[in-house]
Amino acid sequence: MFFGGLPPGFEDAFGGGMPGGGRGPRKQVDTTKLYDVLGVEKNASSDQIKKAYRKLAVKNHPDKGGDVEAFKEIQKAFDILGDDAKRERYDQGGEEAVDGGGGGGMDPFAEMMGRGRGRAGASRAKKGENMVHPLKVTLDQIMKGSSRTLRLTRKVIDKQKGVEQCSSCGGRGAKIQTIRMGPMIQQVQKTCDACGGQGMMYRQEKRQETLEVHIPKGAPDGHKVHFSEKADEIPDGEAGDVVFVLQEQPHPEFKRKGDDLFIEREISLSEALCGFAMDLTTLDGRKLLIKTEPGEVIKPVAYDPLGEAPESATWSVFENSDCPSLENAAVAETEDLAVCKKAVSKGQLKGKGIGCFVCRNGKTVFKQCTTEQAMEAKAPSSGATLYVLQDPEATKDTRMMMAVKGEGLPRLKAPFESGNLFIKFTIEFPTSISVADLPALKKLLGPPKIVAKSKEGDDEVEVVNLTSMDPVASFKEYQPAEEEHEDEGGGGGGGQRVQCAQQ
Numbered sequence: 001m002f003f004g005g006l007p008p009g010f011e012d013a014f015g016g017g018m019p020g021g022g023r024g025p026r027k028q029v030d031t032t033k034l035y036d037v038l039g040v041e042k043n044a045s046s047d048q049i050k051k052a053y054r055k056l057a058v059k060n061h062p063d064k065g066g067d068v069e070a071f072k073e074i075q076k077a078f079d080i081l082g083d084d085a086k087r088e089r090y091d092q093g094g095e096e097a098v099d100g101g102g103g104g105g106m107d108p109f110a111e112m113m114g115r116g117r118g119r120a121g122a123s124r125a126k127k128g129e130n131m132v133h134p135l136k137v138t139l140d141q142i143m144k145g146s147s148r149t150l151r152l153t154r155k156v157i158d159k160q161k162g163v164e165q166c167s168s169c170g171g172r173g174a175k176i177q178t179i180r181m182g183p184m185i186q187q188v189q190k191t192c193d194a195c196g197g198q199g200m201m202y203r204q205e206k207r208q209e210t211l212e213v214h215i216p217k218g219a220p221d222g223h224k225v226h227f228s229e230k231a232d233e234i235p236d237g238e239a240g241d242v243v244f245v246l247q248e249q250p251h252p253e254f255k256r257k258g259d260d261l262f263i264e265r266e267i268s269l270s271e272a273l274c275g276f277a278m279d280l281t282t283l284d285g286r287k288l289l290i291k292t293e294p295g296e297v298i299k300p301v302a303y304d305p306l307g308e309a310p311e312s313a314t315w316s317v318f319e320n321s322d323c324p325s326l327e328n329a330a331v332a333e334t335e336d337l338a339v340c341k342k343a344v345s346k347g348q349l350k351g352k353g354i355g356c357f358v359c360r361n362g363k364t365v366f367k368q369c370t371t372e373q374a375m376e377a378k379a380p381s382s383g384a385t386l387y388v389l390q391d392p393e394a395t396k397d398t399r400m401m402m403a404v405k406g407e408g409l410p411r412l413k414a415p416f417e418s419g420n421l422f423i424k425f426t427i428e429f430p431t432s433i434s435v436a437d438l439p440a441l442k443k444l445l446g447p448p449k450i451v452a453k454s455k456e457g458d459d460e461v462e463v464v465n466l467t468s469m470d471p472v473a474s475f476k477e478y479q480p481a482e483e484e485h486e487d488e489g490g491g492g493g494g495g496q497r498v499q500c501a502q503q
């Protein structure tokens with residue numbers, strides 16, 4: 001808004017643009033670094049890039065003593081150069097263009113003034129909106145890697161007619177209206193009706209595009225596949241990308257956790273003890289015959305490997321105990337067990353060598369020690385509760401499961417490597433065993449764990465038999481005493497009646 005007489009420089013001040021009509025120099029972007037990381041030429045084929053990556057990844061793998069940071073750099077370089085769409089964006093605008101989806105971070109002033117003037121040199125114009133589509137994929141497709149041909153409709157700009165500057169507003173997108181009020185002249189800016197404020201006139205048409213969506217082997221749920229500049233065209237910049245977001249569909253048999261696969265099978269006790277061979281058709285259609293090692297016993301898995309954090313540390317609890325001889329490493333003003341455990345396993349005390357903690361009077365004291373040291377230092381202490389971290393090696397044993405090595409999903413960035421296939425066995429026990437077989441079975445299965453000191457016929461010993469019962473049904477029989485009191489006419493379902501004392 002301007003007041004006063006029409007200034008002679010008005011046109012310039014409003015729409016003239018910067019000296020020279022162009023934009024200031026863009027900062028230099030590095031588009032060679034990632035090629036250097038992989039040691040390939042800028043015009044290397046995707047095969048050459050893949051080969052170079054594999055060589056470097058094997059050589060620099062942290063498991064083989066390679067430097068972690070160097071390995072990450074290599075991974076990152078391949079993540080971009082190994083993906084055609086990302087590589088293209090990198091070649092144009094460096095890493096920033098890949099990370100930020102391109103076009104980001106440019107001078108807003110240049111963008112504002114650059115309207116209707118076409119693209120200047122190598123600098124990038126603004127980018128249109130991305131079109132994001134979910135794409136359902138099955139585990140089979142992720143296992144094998146696959147392609148889907150998809151058709152979609154996009155708006156393109158009629159190239160024949162081209163983009164013209166709006167003649168009504170001169171490309172400004174706005175018109176200036178002059179309102180005189182006595183001696184005052186007021187300038188008001190209004191959006192141009194002819195071009196809707198875009199400053200340009202052009203014709204749009206709908207066009208069908210066929211896109212071949214490649215689902216890479218081992219792609220995680222939510223993986224994105226980009227098609228550069230395949231979204232609706234915009235007159236003053238490059239089209240946005242079409243992005244497919246993979247949505248992994250649940251499989252009736254195979255469950256996934258990272259690159260590992262899990263299935264469940266029921267076996268008999270005999271199979272658990274004596275071994276067996278089973279058929280399995282893999283997700284990529286191969287037939288496997290899975291055999292147990294002769295003499296190996298299959299034990300039931302007591303936890304859910306797909307459940308919440310089975311890898312978290314477990315603690316042994318000792319009431320009325322402390323480790324007074326061990327030095328305090330940290331103190332917390334809480335006795336909240338979950339908080340204390342979490343602090344050690346993933347919070348601020350993680351990696352500090354905490355081996356036990358003691359809760360007493362609303363305070364918790366953490367000690368730096370090994371499990372062994374904690375157990376040695378353990379001493380009776382009234383009112384204190386001692387929590388000792390179980391030896392991670394020992395708890396690892398309780399997590400062991402049967403698995404077929406290398407039969408999981410291929411790894412996304414290294415499809416020549418694979419996760420593992422775990423089988424959770426449920427063991428069906430026989431309902432009874434013939435009495436005649438017991439001596440032979442006892443001999444085979446080894447010494448008992450429970451040895452009774454009393455004998456049948458001993459004085460003051462009652463002999464009772466174990467029998468199979470349903471605790472749910474048993475609990476339903478239970479009738480609390482108060483209920484009897486409130487509902488005296490009910491009669492109830494038998495059982496012992498408890499009389500309430502009434503005065």
Ligand SMILES: [Zn+2]
Nearest residue numbers: 166169192195
């Ligand atoms: Zn206009």
